[in-house]
Amino acid sequence: MSLEHTIEHLRCLKLTGMITGLEHQRSQSSYGALGFDQRLGHLVDAEVSQRESQRFKRLIANGRLKVFAEPEAIDHHNGRGLDRSVVADLLTCGWIERQQNVLITGHTGTGKTWLACAFAVQAARNGISIGYRRVGRLLEEMEIAHADGSLPKLRGQLAKTKLLILDDFGLTPLNGRGRADLLELLDDRVGSGATIVAGQMPVKDWHAFIHDPALADAIMDRLIHSSHKLALKGDSLRKARSTKARE
Template identity: 75%
Template sequence: MTLQNTMDQLRDLRLTGMLEGLEHQLSQPTYSGLAFEQRLGHLVDAENSHRDTQRLKRLLKNARLKVNAEPEAIDYRPGRGLDRAVMADLLTCGWVERRQNVLLTGLTGTGKTWLACALGVQAARKGHTVAYKRVGRMLEELDVAHADGSLAKLRNQLAKVELLILDDFGLTQLGNRGRADLLEVLDDRVGSGATIVAGQMPIKDWHSFINDPALADAILDRLIHSSHKLALKGESMRKRKSSAQSSLDTE
């Protein structure tokens, strides 16, 4: 078999990483001195790395995160309320594997959405499926699903994802159906998936916001049990960036 035949077969078998690895070896004279087993090992490593990269791309595409937030860029500036040790633990994603929750609160512009997405990116890097939903939009989708008969399918999708990010909790008033749907989504995820809930409202006000004592008790029981709480503080990050840009523009 000729080298070209081998490369064609790698392409047909969709072993793209091995193909690119072989092309790299052929372009680098240093590989010619390695034993066959070593060169084969490099090709297997290249294929494995390629598959990991492609899987991460698929996970992030399916997650539909609002922002592509790199965990390495988390801002630990004093006054934000972020503890490096706590974040280091969260970034291991052990809480995702244990199906626990993160409750993320803070005023407008403090970086809740960005941080939630950074945790989502890290979870995807660890191989977990992730989905981002604004609470109001999710409830609209569930409302439509009630009408068109796709409710079971949508609820199953929300239940199966390993990390569900629910953003902007508290911005949309909850009607009777909305409260019930939110409870069903959270109940489906108990023991099967981790959830991030992000919103401006302090956790102590969530019960009164839900505005139904029985459903509020049930919803908060499912959220707060085994949860990690992060309360972001300080000035608006957007305002701070805008001020910094204005300063640069005037220099």
């Protein structure tokens, strides 16, 4: 069988990573000194690497993150309230596998959304499905889903997402249906997924914000249990960057 015929078979089998690896081996004379097992191993590695890259791109696209934040760029400067060891532990993604939550709070511009998205990017690197929603927009979407009958489908999609970011919690007042929908969403995720909740309001004020003692107890129980809390401090990072840019 000719090499071209072999490549055509690989293409039919959708082993494009192996084709790329084979073309690379043909262009590098150094591969001629390697044995069959080693060259085959390099081809398999090329296929695995390409598939992982494609999956990562797909997870990022489906996640619809507000910002693509690379974990390596997390700012640990003094006064921000970030413990390097805590962040390093969260970047292992073990908490996601244990279906735990991360609650990120802080004033406007302190980097809550960026940090949440950085954790999501790290999760995608590990092959974990991710999703991003602003709480106000999501509750509007669920309100529409109630009316057109698509709510079960939407809830199913959210429940299947291994890591879901709920951003801007506390920014929009909750009505009765919103409180109930939020509880159902969080209840569906118990034992099936991890959630990051980000908002300006300190966690201690969330119960009063929900404004319904019974539902607040239920919602907070699902959020607080086995959660990691990050309270960001300091001035607005956006303001600091803007000032630096003008200097």
